[in-house]
Every structure is written in structure tokens, then in C-alpha cells.
Amino acid sequence: MPFITIKVMEGKTVEQKREMVDKVTELVSNTWSTPKDRIFIFFEDLRKEDYGKQGMLFIDI
Amino acid sequence: MPFITIKVMEGKTVEQKREMVDKVTELVSNTWSTPKDRIFIFFEDLRKEDYGKQGMLFIDI
Amino acid sequence: MPFITIKVMEGKTVEQKREMVDKVTELVSNTWSTPKDRIFIFFEDLRKEDYGKQGMLFIDI
Amino acid sequence: MPFITIKVMEGKTVEQKREMVDKVTELVSNTWSTPKDRIFIFFEDLRKEDYGKQGMLFIDI
């Protein structure tokens, strides 16, 4: 029962997430022989003012 | 000092969360003999477009 | 490559987060001899209705 | 489908966790009218050398 969390910079559309859920589920199901109804996927949007690298927030990069 | 995170589908009201915090704190305090002021509870709402199972987003199920 | 998540009560301004990203990156880089471009920092705002202690939500404390 | 993560200082026995899973599931199921087979619970043990407060590791407190 894999639980997969995908943290990604804000801006991905629902359609992009819909496609990713479909493809990641397919991949994990095939690769690890896991029934699809046991694969959970969560997206977490990273807002640019809440996410930093190299000492700077991404709204400033 | 238990830190408890409850991820749940969006839609729970503040009142439902208020009741859950009270009851879970009571339960953990009694079951593990932990002072209530050392029990932290966090809720994370799962938006239907950010949460998928069986290859589909919950907004599509 | 440290990944640092800072969960804090809602209300910190972008400027406060900007300052924290700068300072924490500097500190971790110096203390653990880590190149700054390998230090990732994430902020998570804790909404008062989603965060409780001592059996109560923070909006009620 | 609540996903509940309980981070707690290392040292809880399997029996203590068994009891907590049973009781928390019962509580959440009753309080939020959620079928038990949709309630997932995860424990994360906090090792004293990986967990600090007030500027000190718990291994030193």
C-alpha cells in the first residue's frame, strides 16, 4: 500500500495532476505488482513565498 | 510528547475538528499517561484535486 | 543536502520568512560545511483552526 | 479516509501501539462516521538523539 506524496512548486494544473496520478499509479502498480486501489497519491503545492534554496525564497529568485 | 497529524479529505468543519482534538487528546492522555499540555494535534485538509487513489483524482471519482 | 521544514503558526510575513531562510541557510552551511545551493527550506503555516494543544484548537485558546 | 501519523518518543511497546491503533480507530470512526477500513495509522518513533527542545537534544535532558 504505497503512499506517495509529491511536493512541487505551485502552478501545476488539475489536468497535469490528473495525468500524473494516472501515470504514477500505472508505473507503481506494474513495477511493484501492487493493486491500483492500494496506491494513494497526495500533491502538496509549494508556494514561492514558502519555499527557499541557496538562502533565498523562490519569489526572490 | 506525541505529535499527531490527521490528514483528512477537505470538508470537516471547525466544530468537527474541535471535537476531534478534545477526544483524541483525552484518549492519548489516558492511554499513554501523557499530560494533555504535551499533546499536539495538526489537521491537514486534503483537497480533492490534490489527492488520488486507483489512478484518479478524487474530484473525478 | 539538508531539507528543512519549518512548521509555524500562521501570521509570519514574507519578510520574516525571507530573513529566516537567509539566516538558517547561513547557519546550516557554516555548521555542517554544506554548500548553500544544497540547502532547501520549506515553510508550512499552521492555521489556528487546524492546530491544537491541550485538547483545544488554537482559535479557542 | 483519514491518515493519522503519531510521532512519539521512542520506547512505546508494540502492545501500547496495538492498543492505541484500536482505540484511535474506534474514536475516529465514531466521531466522524468513517468506516474503519478507511482509517490508516502510522507511528513514528522519535529517537532521543534526533529530537530536541529548548536548544537541547532529549538525549541530554
Place this chain on the structure above:
Amino acid sequence: MPFITIKVMEGKTVEQKREMVDKVTELVSNTWSTPKDRIFIFFEDLRKEDYGKQGMLFIDI
């Protein structure tokens, strides 16, 4: 820069994780046009005594 965490029941071999990292990175890179060196993947093993569903620990199911 997607950060992907895969929580899965303990028991996956290094080889199974090696394969999954390769395939998930390929998929995310192609689907979201993301350079591979910006895709981070973390595995978290779920021990059966730390993971429960339906009121029971998986060690008892």
C-alpha cells in the same frame, strides 16, 4: 523541483527501490518537462508494528 516521498510497507529490496527511482524520475521528467537533476525521491519503510488499518497493526493482520 518535485520532492517525492514514497511510504511503503517494509520489505522492498534496494534493487526494487533502484528500479523505482529510475522509472519515477523518467516519468516525472517527461510528464512535467523537469530536468532529472531536480527530482528528489525519498523512500520511507513502514514497519508492520508501526502501521495500522481497520483498528489493527499490520503485524497482527
Place this chain on the structure above:
Amino acid sequence: MPFITIKVMEGKTVEQKREMVDKVTELVSNTWSTPKDRIFIFFEDLRKEDYGKQGMLFIDI
């Protein structure tokens, strides 16, 4: 009450973590005027076989 999680490649010694807890607590306390006894810090060691980038596990890089 900031809760700070530091995920870092396995290998940091207890002494390195001790120093980091002290310094990060000091920094956060001063920068955000937060009492030290309200600052919690968690370390999570990333094992090289559980952590990947660019399609490879760090055990293979």
C-alpha cells in the same frame, strides 16, 4: 511554536546534531522572538538506499 524538521543524509554524529539544535534554537528564538521552550527540532536521517536524485539512489552515486 515552530516545529522544525531537518532531513539530512545519514552520517551526522550526535555531537553535530547537538550543536545544530543549540544554534538553530538560538537563531529562531532571536529572529522570531520565540521562547526557546517552544521550539521543537526533529532530525530525520536519509539512508543512501532510501534517497535518490537524477534517477539514481545515492548508494549508487
